[in-house]
Amino acid sequence: MSERSYTQVGTRPVRHDGLDKVTGRANYGADFSLPGMLHGALVRSPYAHARILSIDTSAAASMPGVKAVVTGKDIAETSAKLMMGEGAIDLHDVGDNLLAHGKVLYHGHPVAAVAATSLDLAREAASRIKVEYERLAPVESVDQAIAPGAPILDDKLVTAGQPSSAPKGPTNIAGRMELRRGDLDRGFADADLIVEREFRTAATHQGYIEPHACVARHGQDGQVVVWCSTQGPFAVRDACAGILGIDASRIKVIPSEIGGGFGGKISVYLEPVAIVLSRKSGRPVKMVMTREEVFRATGPTSATKILMKLGAKRDGTLVAASASLWYEAGAYRGSPSGAGAMCCFACYNIPNFFIEAYDVLVNKPKVAAYRAPGSPMVSFAVESLLDEISRTLGFDPIEIRLKNAVKEGDRAPYGPAYGPIGFRQVLEAAQAHPHWHAELGPNEGRGLACGFWFNAGMNSSATVMLNSDGSAGVITGNPDIGGTRVAQALMVAEELGIPVERVRPTVADTDVAGYTDVTGGSRVCYATGAAVIEAARDVREQLRARAAKIWNVPVEKVGWKDGQAVPQDGAGDQKPLSVVDIAAKLSHTGGPVIGRASVNLPMAGPAFGLHICDLQVDKETGQSKVLRYTAIQDVGKAVHPSFVEGQMQGGAAQGIGWALNEEYIFNRDGVMENPGFLDYRMPVASDLPMIDTVLVEVPNPLHPYGVRGVGEVPIVPPLAAVANAMRDATGIRYTELPLSPPRVLEGLAQSD
Amino acid sequence: MDTIRVQTTINGEAVEFLCEGHETLLTALRDRVGLTGTKEGCATGDCGACSVIMSERLVPSCLVLAPEAEGRTITTIEGIANGSGLHPLQQAFLTHSALQCGVCTPGFIVAGKALLDANPNPTETEVRYWLAGNLCRCTGYDKIIRAVLDAADHMRRSQA
Amino acid sequence: MSAIRYEAPQSVAQAVGLMAADPGASIIAGGTDLLVQFRGGVKRPSAFIDVKRIPELTSITLDASGLRLGAATPAAEICEHAEIRRLWPGLVEAVHLIGSTQIQGRGTVGGNLCNASPAADTTCALIVSRAHCVIAGTRGERTVAVEDFCTGPGKTLLQPGELLVALRLPRPGPRTADAYLRLIPRTEMDIAVAGAGVSLTLDARGTCTDARVAIGAVSPTALLVPAAAEALIGTSVDRAAVARAAEAASAAARPIDDKRGTIAYRRKVVGVLTSRAVTIAVDRVKGR
């Protein structure tokens, strides 16, 4: 990977879609309306666990202005699967989550929906639908779910990944996974120091400011159009097709600007219901969630219980590690327990380890992906224990991590050897950073922690078109949350040698864009970027052929340098032709030029992050304040550095919120008590300092520019960085998040 | 259905709309007047995405009844740019890449304008506390605060 | 759903008349609590009576006798009033803590009081400042001490058809200052988990001649704590006296466990806040 120089990549142009966003012209999911449009409202379960005995919709259906009413019967139970990054998603569960078929599995679980001429009327009608339930005891935690005699959510459930010897019979354990290497007992026998703790983290929500929203129109000809806010228009199209038994070619999904997702807007919650309501009413239907519905009924990430044990030699070398990971899945299988197991010890070479990970059903909303799903929780555990080992053995926290850090050629816990990775360089950058050596005041503590994420590859397509004036357009199907459109424009500009302002990036609907997997998994700059570069190079090759035609020479005699076709190998003294020159002759030389590429890339190669947090603690009230924060990360190559910094700063803020104040609070009946931004306490502007960033660039050979995924790693280190800073400031090792003032004060009271 | 006729001024223009007594100013702006730049993030006054300026006061339009707009002057995000040019805050948000998804940006820019009108030379801390009612989940606030401080500096210099 | 009426009376009499004619109607000042409750289905009024067009409810007058705050004056306006900031810094602290800048542009002291949340920030500050509530109704006007106004969570002593018009605060005597502190997990935007308001007067030698201490979010209503005041009066407000006042405040607390805090936490922290508020008030008196 020769260290090439770039003219456009690496600069910080204004994003092309920025003007609409700062002037209020950008359209998000709820900003779209159609003539004759109806408004939909959902009827949601008041119980966390119950059997549906009957649904009487007559009172609602008879109201003037009510045009359609649907229940679970209107969405057939399907056994279809949907191929996604994580593999085959079970559409049966997705369908049951849209409108319950027999049982309600969490408070807020939709059971019916109404479409009416106004939102107030739809809500009034929804309140008149009479649902008869047989209440069942709710399962509220992992401990309760696995206790003998626990209520069973799905009596047909079979634990996936369970060895054949394991007992069958009703269970709430949906899946088990294990990873093992070496001889665990001998490893711990060799250890001079063993540290072991139980860690607990609370369920947290992605917290995007834009609630889910869509408009669906089911035409009398069976053609369906959906406008929605989503991370994956193709995922929405294929999920709706699978669930409703419609041909994918009959569904067109038009992504709006998306008001944040972080993994929470990959699944479908509204779209299939809106389609069915539209079919029954013959009119377009708009559905917009309230903030309360977003909290109660869309994916938080798992609450977890983690038992972890580390063994180390006196010289700081890690020799053994074991972890038992219990992740709440919510109503249906599918927590990120597997990813947690794979990330657990991924930063360090540990010769002997045993990890078991469980996916456990509870009566809460089904969890969804939340930025490096599964990784923050295990990082909280392993980085806290490493902090203890370094204190006990008297090691500098960076030294002990350097001693055990993985490098190229080392084998990851999940098997294969690492390619080129930048973990050591990140550690060395931290060692050199002034923050690591700054003075601390009274009641202030400093914590450091590292984090890992895989970064996905998957399918992407791109189309690059050259206009006759020499400007260009690039089309992809990836909704742009974090500035990927301007990054794509930079790549096209770099390849064609034209200014980035002359490239127009567009996020197109599923009829226009080539198939592409979701915006997520930190993959868009990597995989879709690679397709964009390839498509731009396809254009460049066509321009060489056009120059050859103009010069009447074989194409081999046309070179390309700095955005110009140049004569080579004795092609005579032709004057180089710029993109603009060739574009002006397109119609003469064969017609329009369209570059096209599609890829299915292997995983992008992991990225490592390290965060340093200074925390001031008020020991009389348990309150704490982040005074200084630094995020260091191997980003491979920063295409648009401002937005790479933005991912690191945003991820850090979410991680800090997860560490200090964010949690789902349930009462004994399984009802969430804080479904709003008042008591679900996300960090506000006055809670945080400036978040300094250091971009380490160890190129990833799988991408033409060395790009590595950057979006997800930054949420991983903050949990332990804050917890280790709390330990440094108070002397107490807190092992349960969030570190809210009551919990901190209780710990302080017990310790003195 | 006894609707109420409201006569008000939005972004410097006389506007009239019909609404119901319990409708909020937010839904009236979006659904009756068609100005969808003001966003709903929570409808409980906790996220700031619906911020507008009503008679020189920064308010959450989701907690204002639409009829209360009668006879008042309202500024929404659509009225921040003055005709041809962008407001310095809008320009600063672009040059600082102070937005990612952008759904909170209208609220931040309207709140930022109210701040700079009241305090042309705020410190970082004053900016952070003034904007504490505007939630952002993407940026971690860093670049937003820098953009507001930069815009304030620019406006002070251009008035000097 | 029958549409809900909106009324905008121009006078107290007109407002009282509307309330008498329609007991199902709700008074709306800032609406920052009421509209959230309405949206959540907790309250379903037949009409909103917007009192912000009534001069007596939206005016601030300060004269020799003291301060008269219109019940529907936005918090922001109070916090911008230089004289109020000088004479009642604690009250301004409490008012300024109500929600975000946006909420400050709407929320009112009267609305905060009528919502009667046990955690309301302004109630403690009003109690220690000996504020009185001016109430209008079909049978004319009456005045009650603010510590008696809230009778329980969400409940006040207002009779049907009665309207809170204003709050009267006596002008503080010389060498008198107040302070208000609250505990919230974040730095902004939270509802108080515990709150403490203090007002005290020192003589020339620094001896405390008068004091009032009120605690919030630790009982069904904000509580005046005479024992805490007595721990200060007659002392030089030394560490021991401050500690006794804090203990008295903790002892008077009747906290509950809820999504914002535990009983033990609230009891301890209300004492810490009391001692800190006393210290600030003393510094303010000496600082002047």
Place this chain on the structure above:
Amino acid sequence: MAKVHFSSALSQHTGVQEITIDAPRVRDLLDALARRFPGLETQLAGMAVAIDGQIYNDADYQTLQADTELYFVPRLAGG
């Protein structure tokens, strides 16, 4: 030709930790494994394949070199 490594979970179905299989492409190797270890196929369905460190979600027609190291890894996407 490839040296295939089995995780502890998969080795419960194969009885061995690793095996060398002569096959030109991944699809051929999977067929050989299915013949060799009945019941393994259902376990491998939906898993990604790591070929010399590069993890492919859909690897059927990737070619195998003489010294290829191959692992089976759960598929992942992310948030």
